[in-house]
Amino acid sequence: MSSQLAAFRVPVIDNEPMRNYAPGSAERAGLQAAVDKMLSQAPFEVPCIIDGKTIKTGDVQTQIMPHDHARVLAKYHAATPELVQQAIDGALKAKTAWEELPWADRAAIFLKAADLIAGKYRYELMAATMLGQGKNAWQAEIDAAAELCDFFRFSVKYVEELYAQQPPRNSAGVWNRTEFRPLEGFVLAVTPFNFTAIGGNLVGAPVIVGNVCVWKPSPMATYSNFLVHKILLEAGMPPSVIQFVPGDAPKVVQQCIDSPKFASLHFTGSTHVFRDLWKKIASNLDIYKGYPRIVGETGGKNFHLYHPSADIQSGVVQAIRAAFEYSGQKCSALARVYVPRSLWEGGFQQTLVEQVNKITIGPCTSWDHFTGPVIAKHSFDKITGIIEKAKKDGGEVIAGGKWDDSKGFFVQPTVIVTKDPKSVSMTQEIFGPVMTVYVYEDADFESTCELIDTTTEYGLTGSIFATDRLALQRAAHLLRNAAGNFYINDKCTGAVVGQQPFGGARASGTNDKSGSINIFYRFISARSVKENFVAPTDYLYPSNLL
Template sequence: MAQLAAFKIPEIRNEPMRSYGPGSTDRQKLEEALARLDAQAPFDVPAVINGKEVRSGDIQPQPMPHNHAKNLSNYHAATPEAVTAAIDSALAAKNDWENLPWADKAAIFLKAADLIAFKYRYDIMAATMLGQGKNAWQAEIDSAAELVDFLRFSVKFVEQLYTQQPSENSEGVWNRTEFRPLEGFVLAVTPFNFTAIGGNLVGAPAIVGNVVVWKPSPAATYSSYLVYKIFLEAGLPPNVIQFVPGSPPDIVKQCIDHKEFAGLHFTGSTHIFRKLWKDIANNIDIYRGYPRIVGETGGKNFHFYHPSADIKSGVVQALRAGFEYSGQKCSALARAYVPRSLWEGGFKDELVKQAKSITIGPCTEFEHFTGPVIGRPAYDRITGIIEKAKAQGGEILAGGKGDDSKGFFIQPTVILTKDPKSITMTEEIFGPVITVFVYEDKDIDATLKLIDTTTEYGLTGSIFGQDRQALAHASAALRNAAGNFYINDKCTGAVVGQQPFGGARASGTNDKSGSISILYRFISARSIKENFIAPSEYAYPSNLV
């Protein structure tokens, strides 16, 4: 199609976050959305293939974590035939989507962002709260602000990407670069804990011209479905992204066994990601090319407190990092290293007192700082690990108990350990559990080494202190221990466009979502040289005698 201008997108800034204070219009509208969705549940969620709803009859539940007797949605698990149709439909759409002018693609995602920010803000927040157990603030920073940021900043970053052209041209030559989408389709496997991650895992490949098969988390089915419908309302052609809920291992295997599989965009467990990498490697001979594998997985994230750290701030940052959303963030604090001077000088008392003051409850009761864990398997795993920690000699300073009678609630738990390699210092928990190891003030270097080598992960971490030389020393010692590193701030809360997110080691491929870097993984550049001066003979001057 003709491109008749070089377009410039609107100025992109981070979406302002709303506070939902008592008596505010935002609080009122969110409460209305919560009541409406709760009354209408369970919602019937089909697979959507080529824009058409497909109901297999194999109906699977998405229970509400705070009230597990009630389902937010019942979704139709995609059959193998439906997955095949989804792949075929995506591939059939590839040429038209790739060739749609960039301005039209940009308009779709900018409109989707505005639809989420305004028309559907409260609905998508309510779906995230009821279905994934978030309170109002956690839903706001995720399904509203971050999702909007992902979409808008992706447009901004693609505009920047397309302007990156060769700086040199020989006489009579014009050099240029095209950033092609991958050949084939991308499989996006998305997690339960962030609605925004689901939108970004499909949005980032699609915005640079790829077609995508979306396998949403069973525990986030309804919010993912809403995001998908918003994309369609924004003008996304219906066959560019295929929505296929259902059995994760079966759907994923069928996709990665396909010759046209071109890339995996994944957020989930380290164990599953490693298995998928091996499965893809074993299939390498069947593919058209080498599939791109992009993944963000687990973490065993840390806070290191120097003896010069401020106690009050340090405690507040630990509580927020460890217990917001019941510790179900990839970046959540799991292990804290506190010097004895601080621990005995007030850190312990303040941490325990404040941890015990935290209330937990359903998302419909706004006063609670945190809520349930996502479901039965998570509840059983987390409470089981707490019991193992106690059996290994860990001292429960706060929390340690759960109640699954109505919802899957686990008290914010603080464990004191004398063994820096105990189970809760090494094994990912993904729940509201912070384990503290008290080190001797003289053992700073040994403690830094311990932090760096105790686990296989490298996602997030923080250091606290007022001694600048000590902070610089700790930062250097922990250079490879975290892909997102914070100084005097908690280890959670990365913002799109400000702190690109991702870790290395067992935590993933560190491709940095929320930055231009992630987009490079879903394009295949073509260098083009055009010659304007025709040569008159084949011989070069050096051939003459």
Template sequence: MATAQLATFKIPPVSNEPMLSYAPGSPERAGLQAALAEMQSQLPFEVPCIINGQEVRTNNIQKQPMPHDHARHLCTFHEGSPELVEKAIAGALQAKDAWETMPWNDRAAIFLKAADLASGKYRYKLMAATMLGQGKNTWQAEIDAAAELADFFRFGVSYVEELYAQQPPKNAPGCWNRTEYRPLEGFVLAVSPFNFTAIGGNLPGSPALVGNVVVWKPAPAATYSNYLVFKILAEAGVPPGVIQFIPGGAEIVQAAIQSPNFASLHFTGSTNVFKSLWKDISSNLDKYKVYPRIVGETGGKNWHVIHKSAEVRNAVLQSVRGAFEYQGQKCSALSRLYVSRSVWENGFKTQYLEEIAKIKVGPCLDWNNYMGPVIGRRAYDNITGFIKKAKEEGGEVLIGGSGDDSKGFFIQPTVILTKDPRSTTMVGEIFGPVVTAYVFEDSDYEKTLELIDKTSIYGLTGAIFASERQALLTATNRLRNAAGNIYYNEKCTGAVVGQQPFGGARGSGTNDKAGSISIFYRFVSARSIKENFVGLEDFHYPSNLV
């Protein structure tokens, strides 16, 4: 049914969602405590697949354990199958025409409403699910499940409005030139990670916002929070079939990329998995209707370099947060720490270890705990394995180095001092609360920059600490390709939507910059339209006249 276009609408101004403090006695602390208590009294929850708006129970039941208490689980979920993926794709393609032809202002309104639901009505519920299921403390859940999720939706609407306004600057006499930004032909496969609920919402949300239909496979370790995000989008008005929610494993992804209608992969996860999927997609090119758009943000081996002119106290505290927030389970987390000898020996080392010693590790339900558990058994074994290998290679554990998996997957914040800048923990991605420090001579600053650039396959984030402007500029130029997000005198984590577009290149992904207008170009296919108002009277050119 055609809809009248009787005005050019302008969206309301958008800004970053204010973050609440959760101070003792505050209403937000009381609200969150109530949500946590209610959720714990009702678990485990049951999560079905959602296909065409209908719940589908496959009876292939999997569990999402709580990493702070792994004998208990937050939810069970019905794992999808290749046959269900085929049904989901067919249903999404049936929903596609109505969704892409929906007036832009109506699509925008749906996502603006979803942002308000996430930051208002469901704020504490989303946070509770993220804390219990993904092991985040209150502040990390706040900046993720409440603030960043809302920011992705609100700023996404703003960026798409800006995108649609980009039109040809010139028109010949008697003509009108226009550009429309079509959704991709086919469907988008969204594969989201465990570590950010907001990314769970953004990976299907960004392509859907510009009119695409999406098959969404959430990470098993984030199933329940992602299910809540899906329910919020449905309540906000995303029609049935536009986003198909299918929990499960690798077979979901493999089934989706076999479809001739596969048009794009929107992925956040490990570098090895992303590379493998890229190869699989390449081998299927002859069966696809279009060349698929591959968009991915993967791993990092992120660094701080501390110049001799750095302000020590700030560098210390920023390096504590950068390494140990959310147990180091951020793609951007600090893992490599390069410190000039004069700074290391004149306060940095002592202060760094003193501050880390203050970190309390334990369940997210205890407000005193700064760090919680790592996400699961595989992560625990991988991280402790890295620590063991570092010791075998001669690395000196300055603090931490131990773990306790008896009830939850807890690892103490760990600092390893190495004399080998290419040791195992300086090269491999650990994805846990482990930072390796390398002390360089003050006179070797530029040699150290070259070392930083060549040690790792990754290029996600990095930070330079210096009070001398030339030191900042030298590092920026020498490390131009070593990080997609670089920070001056600020930790290498914490990119904010609308402020620091996020993404890296090299082994860290396609650098399409989530949280900016850039990401939306990947999910549209532009079409140029030229309309002629004045017909020809003769086919000859003036130059043909004699």
């Protein structure tokens, strides 16, 4: 094939430029038009997509709009066991042709998909993310536009670099080579509600290195994920490579991991579910051809630590953004805040309360709100229940602490002050707009580092704020295992593909660093090839001679 007669170089890759959606701008008008159109056309019907064909099962589930839970964004057809098996079989039939497709052609599909997202589908995909997942315009721009483009483009860059890694030495008469094969079997991608981009990446990362994939989307992100799948097909993805199977998560996932052809799980979600799946996969080891790759990113109980030398205004702004953007529904969102007494009483508390009380909360259809709804009734109940328990256990609510689910699932940004650093709101993941502050004595900075390191089971993100360089260095060392993403004088959210590879260890996941080359190693099986050009003439070695 002519496409294999050259070693191609991919275009220069950079992060997708962010649009600001300022008043009167063309981008604001474009996005508003997309939101209005989607509102007028909803609810949308989402089928299962098996081998590129739309299949409607009649078992119809709904994806509501969290800012207005009486409205339905999409009605999706849940996959039956027969369809799940068709998806597995169809993916496996497509596997050989997909992995043998020249690398340049696989790369071109993802580069085209990124351009479609950046242009043709930008506002539609953002509107689906806003209405279905409760994001405001800026959060949707970060996620469904910029980050998803970045994941697809940087995947091409990193896989090119991966394939270029070859043995550095060859003995005389020998040529050594390394092949990066896809896994045997299929990959199951179980994707979350909170980032459209994560859905695309959990599928894209294994597929770009030649794997085939069964995609189980979150019920609360089904429509935006359906659009991503549509975009990949339009970009040239062979129809059977990614099978789109919305439906009952426990049933679909269990059927997939019970298949002898199951090769890998790519997961983002709760720690409890991930641990349960790991155990189930382990119990099935005797039926698999090999050892399945388990790749997961789960929860966090992320922290900001302020040293007495920290700047108050900057520290407060960073805390508000980290805790309350997207109503705290980021795995990296700030939950635990440690402030020295001198800073707390010297203006931090007053500034924090004043600023939090200015935050407006409302639907994504209004441009002026910093914070929107939480995703669903069960999330609303969990968040408000923990706030009430924290109050009963002696926590003091100094800002927020109110909620209303009469129309949408709205929880005000809430600040709790606790005297118990191991209270419920300091240890249990909330996944909502709640930060808890613990005030420590200035002299206890190093012991507070130890406290942060041992208070929770998680190890995802964390930040240190100080102008004292020795304090920064000391905290970075003492907290080296407390966060897979560690920030210095910056908030603990907002990792950028290609700049801050993302992931945490401990109970937060396998720390395989999405947004970097590392993630792709988990979805390949390397083969070392040695070719000898000089045939030996005698089996004896010189050491055998007398």
